[in-house]
Amino acid sequence: MRIDDDAVRTLCDLAKLKLAPEERERMRGDLEQILEYVRKLDELDTEGVPPTTHVLGLVSPLRGDRVEAVLPASEALRNSPEQAGDALVVPQVKPE
Amino acid sequence: MSALVEHTLCELAERVEAGEASCREIVAAHLERIERADGEIGALLGVRASEALEEAERADALRASGSAPSKLAGLPLAVKANLVSPQLESNCGSRILEGFRAPYQASCLERLREAGLVLLATANMDEFAMGSSCENSAFAATRNPWDPQRVPGGSSGGSAAAVAARMAPAALGSDTGGSIRQPAALCGVVGLKPTYGRVSRYGLVAFASSLDQIGPLARSAEDAAELLGLIAGHDPRDSTSVAGPVPDFRGALSGEVSGVRVGVPAEFFSREGADEESMDLVRQAVGAIEEIGARTCGVSLPHTEYGVATYYLLCTAEASSNLSRYDGVKYGFRAPADSLEDMYRRTRSLGFGAEVKRRILLGSYVLSAGYYDAYYLRAQRVRTLIRRDFEAAFETCDVIATPTVPGPAWPLGEKTGDPLQMYLSDVFTATVNLAGVPAVSIPCGFTRAGLPVGLQLIGPALGEETLLRVADAYQRHTDWHRRSPALPGH
Numbered sequence: 001m002r003i004d005d006d007a008v009r010t011l012c013d014l015a016k017l018k019l020a021p022e023e024r025e026r027m028r029g030d031l032e033q034i035l036e037y038v039r040k041l042d043e044l045d046t047e048g049v050p051p052t053t054h055v056l057g058l059v060s061p062l063r064g065d066r067v068e069a070v071l072p073a074s075e076a077l078r079n080s081p082e083q084a085g086d087a088l089v090v091p092q093v094k095p096e
Numbered sequence: 097m098s099a100l101v102e103h104t105l106c107e108l109a110e111r112v113e114a115g116e117a118s119c120r121e122i123v124a125a126h127l128e129r130i131e132r133a134d135g136e137i138g139a140l141l142g143v144r145a146s147e148a149l150e151e152a153e154r155a156d157a158l159r160a161s162g163s164a165p166s167k168l169a170g171l172p173l174a175v176k177a178n179l180v181s182p183q184l185e186s187n188c189g190s191r192i193l194e195g196f197r198a199p200y201q202a203s204c205l206e207r208l209r210e211a212g213l214v215l216l217a218t219a220n221m222d223e224f225a226m227g228s229s230c231e232n233s234a235f236a237a238t239r240n241p242w243d244p245q246r247v248p249g250g251s252s253g254g255s256a257a258a259v260a261a262r263m264a265p266a267a268l269g270s271d272t273g274g275s276i277r278q279p280a281a282l283c284g285v286v287g288l289k290p291t292y293g294r295v296s297r298y299g300l301v302a303f304a305s306s307l308d309q310i311g312p313l314a315r316s317a318e319d320a321a322e323l324l325g326l327i328a329g330h331d332p333r334d335s336t337s338v339a340g341p342v343p344d345f346r347g348a349l350s351g352e353v354s355g356v357r358v359g360v361p362a363e364f365f366s367r368e369g370a371d372e373e374s375m376d377l378v379r380q381a382v383g384a385i386e387e388i389g390a391r392t393c394g395v396s397l398p399h400t401e402y403g404v405a406t407y408y409l410l411c412t413a414e415a416s417s418n419l420s421r422y423d424g425v426k427y428g429f430r431a432p433a434d435s436l437e438d439m440y441r442r443t444r445s446l447g448f449g450a451e452v453k454r455r456i457l458l459g460s461y462v463l464s465a466g467y468y469d470a471y472y473l474r475a476q477r478v479r480t481l482i483r484r485d486f487e488a489a490f491e492t493c494d495v496i497a498t499p500t501v502p503g504p505a506w507p508l509g510e511k512t513g514d515p516l517q518m519y520l521s522d523v524f525t526a527t528v529n530l531a532g533v534p535a536v537s538i539p540c541g542f543t544r545a546g547l548p549v550g551l552q553l554i555g556p557a558l559g560e561e562t563l564l565r566v567a568d569a570y571q572r573h574t575d576w577h578r579r580s581p582a583l584p585g586h
Contacts, residue, residue, distance in 0.1 A: 007461075008457070011457045011460045011461055011464075012457070014460045014464065015416060015420075015444075015453075015456045015457060015460045016420075016423070016437075016440045016441050016444055017441060017444055017445050017448075017453060017456065017457070018441040018442060018444075018445045019445065019453070023450075026450075027453065027454060027457055030454055030515055031454070031457060031458060031461065033515075033516055034408065034458060034515065034516060034519075035458075035461070035471075037405060037516055038405040038408065038409055038471065038475075040401075040402060040405045041402055041405050041406065041409075041474050041475065041478055042474075043402075044399075044402065044478060044481065046474055046477035046478060046481070049477040049478075049480050049481060050477070050480055051473055051476030051477050051479070051480065052476055052477075052479040052480045052483060052530075053306065053476060054306055054336075055292050055293075055306070055483065055530075055531065055532025055557075056292060056293050056336065056338065056532065056557075060335065061335050063332060071199055071200070075199040076199060078199060079196055079197070079198075079199075079426070079427035079428065080425065080426050080427060081424060081425075081427075081428075081429075081430035082430070088425055088426065090425055090436050090439065091433055091434060091435055091436050091438075091439045092434070092435060092436070093435075093436045095435075
C-alpha cells in the first residue's frame with residue numbers, strides 16, 4: 001500500500017494534527033508498513049460474514065426519565081485551561 | 097525490608113483480622129518499599145503517602161469498633177493512571193492530561209473505596225494505554241523488577257512492576273489487547289482481564305471502547321478473585337456492563353480441577369520466532385494442571401494469526417474517534433495560538449506522543465471514505481470469525497491454556513523503533529479482547545536468565561469462576577507466584 005506525503009497531510013487535517021516534515025515522513029513509512037501487514041486479512045473470504053460491532057449482543061437500554069444530580073458548572077469546568085464564569089474561553093474563531 | 101510486603105492481599109487481611117498487623121503498619125511498609133525501590137523501577141507516577149496512612153489509621157479504628165466495611169478495609173492498592181478519581185492525578189501517561197484530576201470517581205474505584213481499600217498510588221502506563229512496553233509514557237519508562245535493563249511490558253507496566261516489586265500488594269489495570277495479561281506475564285504476577293462488560297468502564301479513560309476492560313493485577317489468583325468480586329457488576333452509568341448477579345469468585349476456588357477440560361491449541365506453541373524455552377515452561381505448566389486432575393485435549397483457534405491485524409485496525413479506528421476530545425478546550429494542556437483551529441492542532445501535536453499520533457492517523461485512514469469497507473468493515477467481519485473460533489473451541493473444553501506472550505521481557509529500547517514488532521507481542525492476547533472473553537495470566541516458571549514466564553488461561557464469556565479455580569489450584573501446587581525479585585534495599 002503506497003502512502004504519499006499528500007495522504008499524510010490529509011490525515012493530519014482530518015485528525016487536527018500538525019506534524020513537522022520529518023515527523024510526517026516517519027509516520028508515512030510506519031503507516032505504509034502497518035497497512036502492508038494488515039493486508040493479511042485479504043487472504044480470508046469474509047463474504048456473507050456479519051460484522052461484529054459488539055461482543056455482548058446488547059440492545060441499547062433506556063434509562064428512566066428522571067432528574068439526577070449533575071456536577072455544578074464550576075466543578076465541571078475546573079480542569080479547563082481558561083474559563084469565564086460558566087463558559088469555556090477559546091481563541092478567536094473568526095478573523096476580525 | 098518488612099516481611100509484610102511479601103504477603104498477598106488475602107493474607108494481609110487475615111493478619112489484620114488476627115490482630116497480628118495493623119493497616120497502618122502495612123501501608124507504612126509499602127511506602128518504605130516504594131521509597132527504596134521505585135527510584136530504580138519507576139513504576140509509580142504519584143504516591144498518596146500521608147493520605148494513605150490516615151485512611152489506613154481510620155480503617156484500623158473502624159475495625160477496632162467492629163464496623164470495618166470489608167475484610168480488605170485499610171489495605172493499599174495501586175491504580176493505573178487511566179482510572180479517574182478526585183483523589184488521584186489521572187494523566188494517562190500523557191502530557192495532554194498532565195495535572196488532570198477528575199471531579200468524579202470511576203465506578204470501580206468507588207466500589208473499592210466503599211469496601212475501605214486505600215488508593216495508595218497511581219501507576220505508570222503507555223500513553224493512553226497504547227503500547228506493549230511502558231516506554232510510551234510521557235513521564236518515565238518503567239523498568240522490569242526482574243531485570244531493570246528490560247521492559248515491564250505494557251500498557252499496565254507500572255501496575256505490574258509495582259506488584260512484582262512489592263510496592264503494592266495488588267493494582268488495577270486496563271486491558272484492550274493484552275495490557276493487563278502481558279505485563280503480568282513479563283513481571284511474574286497474576287493479571288486478570290474479565291469478560292467484556294463484567295466491570296463497569298465508567299471512569300476508565302476510553303481508548304477502544306468495544307475492547308477496553310478493567311481488571312486486577314495481584315500476586316495470587318485468590319487475590320484476583322477477591323478484587324474482581326468487589327469491582328464486578330452492573331452499573332447504570334455504563335450501558336455495556338452486564339446485568340445479573342455477581343458470582344462468588346473467591347468461593348469458587350475449591351482447589352478441585354478433576355473433570356475440567358483444558359483445551360490446548362497447538363498453533364500457539366509452534367509459532368515461528370517464539371522463545372522455545374518459554375514455550376516449554378508453558379507446556380510443563382499444562383502438564384502440571386493435568387497431573388492435579390484436569391484433562392487436556394487439542395483445540396484449534398485457526399484465525400489467531402489474523403488477530404493482530406484485526407485488532408490494530410479496530411482499536412485505532414476507535415481510538416481516533418475517542419481521542420478527538422483532547423482539543424485543549426475542556427481539560428488538560430493547551431498550546432498558545434492565535435486561532436481556534438491552530439490551537440487544536442498545536443495542542444494535539446505537542447500534547448500527544450508519537451505512538452498516539454500514529455494510531456490516530458491510522459484510525460483516521462481506515463475510517464475514511466473509500467477505505468472503510470476494505471479495512472474497518474473487513475476487520476469487523478474477521479472479528480466474527482475469531483469469535484466463532486472461541487465458541488467452537490468451548491464446545492469441547494472449559495478452559496484454553498496458552499502462553500501469554502511469545503517470549504520473556506525484552507531489553508529497553510529493542511522494539512521502540514519498529515511499531516509492527518511491538519504490535520506482534522500481542523499475538524496471543526488480542527484475540528481474547530476481540531472475542532470479549534475472560535483470561536488470566538499466571539506465573540509458570542522462569543527462563544535460565546531468571547525472567548518470568550506466564551501461562552494464559554482463557555474461558556468462555558462470564559466463565560471467570562472456572563478460570564480462577566484452575567489458576568488457584570495450580571498455585572496451590574507451585575510456588576512461582578511466591579518468587580520475589582532481588583531489588584535495591586535488600
